[in-house]
Amino acid sequence: MLENSRSELKSLRLYKEARSIPLHRDMYTQDGWPEVENNSSLPGEGASVVHYVWCGRKVFQFQHQLSLLSAVRILRPLKIYFYYHHLPEVDDFWYHTWFQELTQSVPNLVLRHDNPCLIITQSVYPKDVWDNSSRFSELARWIHYGRRGIIKVRQTDRPQDYIPLISHLVLFPAKEQSAKSTEFRFLHYLSVISALHVAGFKRVFVHGDEIPQGEWWDKLGGENVTFVKIEQPETVFQHGVAVPAHQSDVLRVLILLRYGGVYQDTDVIWVNRIPDDLRRYPAVVCNDWARNGAWPGVFNIGVLMARAGSEYLKHFLRTFGYYRDDKWSFNAILMPYKVYEQHPDLLYVDRYLQATCYHGVCHPTWQPDYFRDILDENPVEPFDWRDARAFHFTAPKPPESLSTPEKIKNGKDVFAEMGRMILEKSGRLDLLS
Numbered sequence: 001m002l003e004n005s006r007s008e009l010k011s012l013r014l015y016k017e018a019r020s021i022p023l024h025r026d027m028y029t030q031d032g033w034p035e036v037e038n039n040s041s042l043p044g045e046g047a048s049v050v051h052y053v054w055c056g057r058k059v060f061q062f063q064h065q066l067s068l069l070s071a072v073r074i075l076r077p078l079k080i081y082f083y084y085h086h087l088p089e090v091d092d093f094w095y096h097t098w099f100q101e102l103t104q105s106v107p108n109l110v111l112r113h114d115n116p117c118l119i120i121t122q123s124v125y126p127k128d129v130w131d132n133s134s135r136f137s138e139l140a141r142w143i144h145y146g147r148r149g150i151i152k153v154r155q156t157d158r159p160q161d162y163i164p165l166i167s168h169l170v171l172f173p174a175k176e177q178s179a180k181s182t183e184f185r186f187l188h189y190l191s192v193i194s195a196l197h198v199a200g201f202k203r204v205f206v207h208g209d210e211i212p213q214g215e216w217w218d219k220l221g222g223e224n225v226t227f228v229k230i231e232q233p234e235t236v237f238q239h240g241v242a243v244p245a246h247q248s249d250v251l252r253v254l255i256l257l258r259y260g261g262v263y264q265d266t267d268v269i270w271v272n273r274i275p276d277d278l279r280r281y282p283a284v285v286c287n288d289w290a291r292n293g294a295w296p297g298v299f300n301i302g303v304l305m306a307r308a309g310s311e312y313l314k315h316f317l318r319t320f321g322y323y324r325d326d327k328w329s330f331n332a333i334l335m336p337y338k339v340y341e342q343h344p345d346l347l348y349v350d351r352y353l354q355a356t357c358y359h360g361v362c363h364p365t366w367q368p369d370y371f372r373d374i375l376d377e378n379p380v381e382p383f384d385w386r387d388a389r390a391f392h393f394t395a396p397k398p399p400e401s402l403s404t405p406e407k408i409k410n411g412k413d414v415f416a417e418m419g420r421m422i423l424e425k426s427g428r429l430d431l432l433s
Helices: 002-019 062-075 098-105 135-145 186-199 244-259 311-321 330-342 405-410 414-425
Strands: 049-054 079-084 109-113 166-170 203-208 225-229 261-264 268-270 283-287 299-306 355-358 361-363 390-395
Touching (some): 062 098, 166 186, 186 261, 244 311, 311 330, 405 414
Parallel strands (some): 166 261
Antiparallel strands (some): 355 361
16 A cells, blocks of 8 residues: 555656646647548537546556547547546656646646546456456446346246246258158157156157158157147248258247247257256256357257246347348357347356267366367367266267167167166167167
8 A cells, every 4th residue: 555655656746747848739730631630610510528538557658649639630629528537647757748748738628537447458248247246347237237236047936937847849851851851760769758758848849840750750659749730930030041940940939938848959868857946047048169259158059948938038039130041050059149148137057958069079068168169179078978968969960879779779888878878767678679
């Protein structure tokens, strides 16, 4: 404290002494530059007042003078307010006397002592300030959200408001595929029975425009599985939607808004039960692992939980007003995160909700350094697959050891281990015979 006081006294002494140096310059005579200058000839057409904020305790250098003087020469204001908490300092050798030059040369410069301002020296993102108790976070929340207190999603205590234990899958054939595209594959079968017998869903709804075909669909007879016939979306907010994966992006939001529950992609298998505590949130999603430019986070909504009428989903749906059918990740990966930044109290992020597997590497987003480039195929830190709630196989699909019952039976890797666990819990070990 004593050291700070001495420093302030020294700065003030240098400032006062430098002020005595005659530094007056004519700031109002200049070459004409019509493309740059404010050439308004009538009162009220240009800026009459300029506000300049000086932050921190530092020397006023030439670039700072250029900034302020540009307002004098270009805008020609009637008054310039210079707000400061600490007056600009002068270096020990009195070279940087640019501020003293301005005070002597600009007659309408008004000095105003004001509250201190905050200098941010590193990148800050909304997620950094939501639940941080620091004074800076409180200020940042108030500036950005208009709220001083901690911002976080709340759980409900009303069982009737829990996310219902129903699961939804959307299955549309790709337009370029043959008639066999309606075939219900073995991975689809594992996805459904794992939802029922591992995750604990009471009912599974398969939404599509054609009833699935094949032995694995037939083997679901007797299970609490219902096919719901729906038409493929053609547009969203009058934008054409042609890609089946993007059609499911739209449908998953509409379905959950109406019925609530959990949406799961058909390449998702469950390896753990959904805890009741998770169902108490209004909506739940998981981080994605692939870095996208400057985005501090992104979501993978291959598994998405929400109660009916979720406010988060309503906001998310509005983002489809600008739809990019040509950009795979924009609406389904990037925009869900942007909505989260705008409304962090409407969504809970469960890092264990799914581990996404891409080209042989599964990404546990609960690890500290999970965020990486999409082309980075280096192994991740070892993890126990039982820590995840679900696994999502984006490409290729399925893993070889989950492609058939025989591969599960003879497989030695963790995927075969998952498959055997699912078949055991669903009472289907006979498929391995």
